Amino acid sequence: MIRIELPVSEKDVRKLKVGDEISLHGTIVTARDAAHKLMVEEWPKFVEPLLKNGAIYHCGPVMKKTGKSWKAVAAGPTTSIREEPYEAAVMDHYKVRFIIGKGGMGPKTLKACKDVGAVYLHAIGGAAPLLADTVVRTKAVHLLDELGVPEAFWEFEVDGFKGIVTMDSHGKSLHSALLRKSKKKRDAIIGI
Amino acid sequence: MQKDFLELIRRASCELPADVIRVIKQGRNAEANGSPSRSALDDVIENCDLASRTSRPICQDTGTNIWYVYHPRSVSQMALTRDILAATRKATRLAYLRPNAVDSITGKNSGDNTGPGAPVIHFHEWSRKSLVADLLLKGGGSENVSAQYSLPNGAIGAGRDLEGIRRCVVDAVFNAQGKGCGPGIIGVGVGGDRATSMIEAKEQLFRLVNDKNPDPVLAKLEKTLHAQCNELGIGPMGFGGLTTVMGVKIGARHRLPASFFVSIAYLCWAARRASVSIVGGVATYSQISQQALKYKLPAVAARKGR
Numbered sequence: 001m002i003r004i005e006l007p008v009s010e011k012d013v014r015k016l017k018v019g020d021e022i023s024l025h026g027t028i029v030t031a032r033d034a035a036h037k038l039m040v041e042e043w044p045k046f047v048e049p050l051l052k053n054g055a056i057y058h059c060g061p062v063m064k065k066t067g068k069s070w071k072a073v074a075a076g077p078t079t080s081i082r083e084e085p086y087e088a089a090v091m092d093h094y095k096v097r098f099i100i101g102k103g104g105m106g107p108k109t110l111k112a113c114k115d116v117g118a119v120y121l122h123a124i125g126g127a128a129p130l131l132a133d134t135v136v137r138t139k140a141v142h143l144l145d146e147l148g149v150p151e152a153f154w155e156f157e158v159d160g161f162k163g164i165v166t167m168d169s170h171g172k173s174l175h176s177a178l179l180r181k182s183k184k185k186r187d188a189i190i191g192i
Numbered sequence: 193m194q195k196d197f198l199e200l201i202r203r204a205s206c207e208l209p210a211d212v213i214r215v216i217k218q219g220r221n222a223e224a225n226g227s228p229s230r231s232a233l234d235d236v237i238e239n240c241d242l243a244s245r246t247s248r249p250i251c252q253d254t255g256t257n258i259w260y261v262y263h264p265r266s267v268s269q270m271a272l273t274r275d276i277l278a279a280t281r282k283a284t285r286l287a288y289l290r291p292n293a294v295d296s297i298t299g300k301n302s303g304d305n306t307g308p309g310a311p312v313i314h315f316h317e318w319s320r321k322s323l324v325a326d327l328l329l330k331g332g333g334s335e336n337v338s339a340q341y342s343l344p345n346g347a348i349g350a351g352r353d354l355e356g357i358r359r360c361v362v363d364a365v366f367n368a369q370g371k372g373c374g375p376g377i378i379g380v381g382v383g384g385d386r387a388t389s390m391i392e393a394k395e396q397l398f399r400l401v402n403d404k405n406p407d408p409v410l411a412k413l414e415k416t417l418h419a420q421c422n423e424l425g426i427g428p429m430g431f432g433g434l435t436t437v438m439g440v441k442i443g444a445r446h447r448l449p450a451s452f453f454v455s456i457a458y459l460c461w462a463a464r465r466a467s468v469s470i471v472g473g474v475a476t477y478s479q480i481s482q483q484a485l486k487y488k489l490p491a492v493a494a495r496k497g498r
């Protein structure tokens with residue numbers, strides 16, 4: 001298990017390889033479909049300090065409000081590939097080092113990992129309370145009224161958020177490797 | 193009945209059925225020591241334990257809520273709908289459910305999981321005195337990788353026969369890769385029209401994961417497909433490995449001579465279902481739905497009964 005403190009330098013991220021198990025410590029920011037669309041359309045300034053050398057988490061959490069503070073009740077990853085059209089531009093613009101989600105992403109994002117110096121971290125899909133319990137504090141929420149709970153930008157301070165690097169800055173992707181392998185299998189099983 | 197329905201939602205959202213956990217544990221033991229897929233399934237098991245101990249959703253995507261309600265003649269469907277909606281709103285306030293119903297045109301979240309088409313409720317009147325409600329929470333990630341084929345399909349050489357059905361299922365599971373939070377349970381609906389074909393596929397997901405289809409032809413195809421989908425090697429989360437699917441469940445409906453649909457409903461490992469039976473105001477909860485009872489239950493489940 002490799003321990004990473006956020007924000008993190010480009011140099012440190014470039015050392016990571018596909019297959020590395022990571023534990024994250026510091027601030028991660030949730031952003032999913034509506035947030036990504038908004039970022040590439042308006043390039044909001046408020047996210048700049050949040051994402052510089054930081055992490056985007058593809059997650060629409062279940063949150064509970066007690067008094068003035070919000071607590072993450074369940075916060076597992078959502079499917080990342082939906083952000084494929086936007087992510088490369090977002091990574092480049094804001095200099096994001098970690099994209100966290102599930103299911104992996106496509107060639108544009110893989111190229112951005114290489115160009116920008118970033119990795120894709122695969123969290124365990126569905127492991128919502130487990131991952132929520134690594135959120136020690138909800139630091140802030142942005143555009144909650146406009147986007148709703150699942151789509152808002154949640155700033156989470158995490159301690160020991162776990163995941164596996166499945167795309168690295170050296171052009172390697174576990175997802176495309178498995179796709180090739182399983183395609184051969186599929187063709188053999190189907191008989192085409 | 194509102195309070196019984198609320199408890200049903202809580203159980204569905206927070207407690208993974210025992211038959212599913214058992215199969216996940218078997219899968220975990222089969223994966224290689226120190227592999228990412230084994231550690232993924234370890235986390236899944238730990239997560240389910242944590243969710244049930246703390247009454248929190250197993251997964252933050254609390255999914256499409258699909259209800260099947262079997263009711264005696266004397267009970268009003270309007271009253272039942274009111275109770276289900278009220279329980280749904282309350283469950284959202286208590287964070288058993290995430291606000292998960294979005295206006296498709298304006299993009300606005302209704303905030304309480306209700307709205308046109310949400311939740312999904314199917315009613316069946318029956319001659320018994322009891323009322324039974326079955327609930328399935330089906331996650332969006334797994335819904336997005338679900339698929340429908342219209343046969344014949346040239347790309348995979350699928351004709352209108354068992355061999356064609358087999359090809360569709362293998363192809364759909366291949367296309368899903370790790371994106372549906374595998375290991376998945378695969379519901380297959382053959383025939384019907386486009387809508388009822390998918391409904392049949394989803395009804396299959398109420399079955400116990402290790403039950404047996406009483407139709408010998410379908411039972412054989414289910415077994416073959418279970419093995420073949422696992423041969424794809426996609427594994428838990430798409431990390432590679434032995435357990436790509438936990439089971440394949442197939443049901444068939446009559447079709448028009450002109451049409452032949454094969455629908456594949458992918459259900460993620462978070463296969464959240466629960467059932468309640470209410471007689472004389474007393475609620476009894478179970479993990480075995482009415483749909484599941486039509487099939488040959490595995491020995492453990494049959495002993496416990498409803």
Ligand code: SF4
Pocket residue numbers: 076077078079125126127251252253254255330331332333334335372373460461462
């Ligand atoms: S597919 Fe299932 S386990 Fe994965 S995030 Fe969606 S609901 Fe959760």
